[in-house]
Amino acid sequence: MKRTIENGIETFEAELDGERIVWDRGLTYADHLQTDPLLSAQVPMSGKHDEMLFIIMHQTMELWIKLQIHECKQAMAQIRADELPQASRTLDRIATIMQHMIHSWEVLATLSPSEFMTFRGYLGKASGFQSHQYRELEFRLGLKRPELITIHMDDPERTAALEEALAAPSLYDEMLYLLDRRGYEIPKEVIGRDLTKPYESDRTIENAWLEIYSNPQEHWELYALAEKVTSLEYYFQEWRFKHMKTVSRVIGHRHGTGGSAGVKYLVKALELRFFPELWSMRTRMEADKPEGGSHGGGHAEGCPV
Numbered sequence: 001m002k003r004t005i006e007n008g009i010e011t012f013e014a015e016l017d018g019e020r021i022v023w024d025r026g027l028t029y030a031d032h033l034q035t036d037p038l039l040s041a042q043v044p045m046s047g048k049h050d051e052m053l054f055i056i057m058h059q060t061m062e063l064w065i066k067l068q069i070h071e072c073k074q075a076m077a078q079i080r081a082d083e084l085p086q087a088s089r090t091l092d093r094i095a096t097i098m099q100h101m102i103h104s105w106e107v108l109a110t111l112s113p114s115e116f117m118t119f120r121g122y123l124g125k126a127s128g129f130q131s132h133q134y135r136e137l138e139f140r141l142g143l144k145r146p147e148l149i150t151i152h153m154d155d156p157e158r159t160a161a162l163e164e165a166l167a168a169p170s171l172y173d174e175m176l177y178l179l180d181r182r183g184y185e186i187p188k189e190v191i192g193r194d195l196t197k198p199y200e201s202d203r204t205i206e207n208a209w210l211e212i213y214s215n216p217q218e219h220w221e222l223y224a225l226a227e228k229v230t231s232l233e234y235y236f237q238e239w240r241f242k243h244m245k246t247v248s249r250v251i252g253h254r255h256g257t258g259g260s261a262g263v264k265y266l267v268k269a270l271e272l273r274f275f276p277e278l279w280s281m282r283t284r285m286e287a288d289k290p291e292g293g294s295h296g297g298g299h300a301e302g303c304p305v
């Protein structure tokens with residue numbers, strides 16, 4: 001190994017496995033990625049073997065949620081600046097992270113009920129229900145449920161962060177402002193509403209999306225962006241579904257550590273929507289009429305041809 005000083009920094013060089021490897025004390029892998037605090041943050045309460053899987057599953061998901069919030073803010077800024085191709089790439093990244101998180105449930109599904117029961121009693125009332133990042137992501141996407149901040153009232157910093165996210169325009173709001181800028185009919189009461197209140201589905205907005213989807217060629221940019229946003233919600237719901245199925249596999253119909261009815265609570269959450277009119281509009285889409293007025297096959301309406 002060779003040691004030199006380059007620009008006042010201790011620098012090393014070694015021939016390893018036929019490669020000339022270099023490193024210095026200026027910035028190491030551990031410094032940049034903070035691996036020491038990261039890898040000392042797994043602190044099992046029970047001393048039981050399987051709790052490590054439970055902790056690392058939660059921690060990795062929290063890291064991915066952190067990145068999703070970061071990217072969501074970027075997508076909103078890009079939409080605000082009318083940079084739609086850039087926003088589209090950012091939305092793709094968020095959706096891909098979500099797909100990765102969905103696949104990762106398979107790792108947790110290797111936890112059997114008996115293995116979980118070896119440490120469940122040590123978890124107290126701790127529950128994913130208290131994940132402030134998860135709630136922030138819901139708010140940022142468009143699902144505002146102010147009452148859920150209550151659970152963080154003992155922590156002023158978290159409460160303030162969630163209140164900021166609650167009062168800020170969501171990704172869906174940015175989409176609606178965009179439609180407004182592009183001349184679609186968006187009611188002023190929707191644009192100027194109190195953003196801290198839950199969003200209520202609006203027929204005029206459903207009509208705007210219907211117009212876009214009924215003629216994609218004419219509205220291509222908005223249509224393509226709306227499909228990206230729809231994919232995001234589609235994968236989010238799939239994440240919720242996999243969570244619910246994993247939970248039912250591990251604890252059956254027991255109550256959660258956070259006090260809810262457990263699986264029943266998680267099933268109810270499958271009905272939640274970030275972008276309601278982007279879903280409801282689909283029911284109103286009309287099928288193209290067959291050329292010449294009839295397709296001549298004599299099929300009843302609804303026949304899948």
Ligand code: HEM
Binds near residue numbers: 116134262269
């Ligand atoms: C064996 C593993 C798991 C079990 C048994 C479990 C169980 C539950 C239950 C029963 C709830 C409902 C609230 C309660 O009463 O506690 C819940 C909520 C939640 N869990 Fe899990 N969970 C598990 C793994 C995970 C993981 C790995 C994450 C990743 C961060 C997670 C995130 C959440 C979130 C965010 C909620 C709140 C959902 C909402 O309010 O819509 N859970 N979990």
